[in-house]
Amino acid sequence: MTRASVLIPIHDKPTTLPLTVDTVLRQTVADLEVLLIGDGVTDDVRAVVAELTDGDERVRFLDFPKGPHHGERYRHDAVQEARSDAIFYLCDDDLLLPDHVADLLSLLEEHSFVQSLNGEVRPDGSVRFYAADLGDPEVVAMHLRDDIRFCSVSITGTAHTRALYDAADDRWDTTPTGWWPDHWQFRKLMRHPSYSGATSSRMTALQFPTSSDGRDTWSAEARVEELRPWHALVVAPGAQDEIDRRCESGRREQLVEERATIALLQRDLAWLRAEHEQTTEQKDWLRSKFDESQGHLEWLKGQHAAALATIERLDAKVARKDEVIARLRAKTG
Structure with missing residues (x-):
């Protein structure tokens, strides 16, 4: 049986x-297949696909009309078509290091859901990481x-067993508004009792997200110009060592950035605490004034009641005197 099926929407x-696709076909695990999942592909893409399928029998094309959203439903059909029990995913503008499939296949021997060390490549060539350890129950709980x-999972760099997918209560389908497709789908797998996750210690998949760093405004030529030197690096000898070096450098830089961010957050927190204390003091002062006002109000109510009683007594006296005056007037004619 084919050892790995790499699905590319x-x-x-x-x-x-x-x-x-070239970086998939150069994997150290040669016994694999590439499933191109067409979601209403353009004529230009169709022409490229024809060259890829003609050039290597391991590449297959599943041609579907344009579906809702990103055609997520078709990924279920691709899983069913796959000839392997190890299902890998990859975006059509990302790259794999030669040992990617081998690394994750090793992890899949003991786990059902695995990923490369997850992160992204920025336009300046630096590497940044997503906080991820799919073997940590707290991280999984955050996803759910x-x-x-x-979300610390991505389409690129993720793989799972067919057994986990088949056991899940829900499969690939159209993503609800407000959710990322990979997050929405992979949460379903994480919920299953047979889920067992792991994250590789190495970054063997390079991501260049369209949604970050302004790439959504780039032309198609600009996107491929970014990928060409990275592709040359990936297929050259010692590629993984170079990526490991960049990852180590990126970790240090990101750590410095995060420490600076933490320092700013701590400063803001201290300010908020001071504001809170000041507000608490003001609230206590206002409460004491309110209590004083309440006491004064009660005193005024007592004074008002006493005054009303006095007025009622005086009114009664006046009424009696008026009666006396009226009788005297009657007697005196």
Whole structure:
């Protein structure tokens, strides 16, 4: 049986797709297949796909019309079509290091859901990481919360067993508004009792997210120009060592940035605490004034009641005197 099936959803990126697929076909695990999941592909993409399928029999094309959202439903069909029990995912503008499939296959021997060390490559060439350890129950719990959007999983760099997918209560389908497709789908797998997660210690998948660093405004040529030197690096000898070096440098830089961010947050927290204390003092002062006012109000109510009683007594005296005067007037004619 084929050892790994790499699923690549495609729609409108003909320039980067050949570079992406090439890095899959260069894996140290040669017994694999590439399933290109067409979601209403453009004519340019279709032409590229024809060259890829003609060039290597391990590449297959599943041609679907344009579906809702990103055609997530078709990924279920692709899983069913896959010839392997190890299901891998990859975006059509990302790259794999040669040992990616081998690394994750090793993890899948003991786990059902695994990923490469997760992060992204920025336009300046630096590497940044997503906080992820899929073997940590607390990290998994964060993914499953509905009140926040915490996600450290991506399409690129993730793999799972067919057994976990088949056991899940729900499968790939159209993503609800407000959710990321990978987050929404993979949460379903994380909920299953047979879920067992692991994250590799190495970054073997390079991500260049369209949604970050302004890439959503780049032309197709600009996107492929970014990928070409990275592709050259990935297919060259010693590629993983170079990526490991960049990751180590990126960790240090990110640690410095995060420490600076923490320092700012601590400063803001101290200010908020001071504001809170001042507000508490003001609240206590206002409460004491309110209590004083309440006491004064009660005293005034007592004075008012006493005054009303006095007025009623005086009114009664006046009324009696008026009666006396009226009788005297009657007697005197």
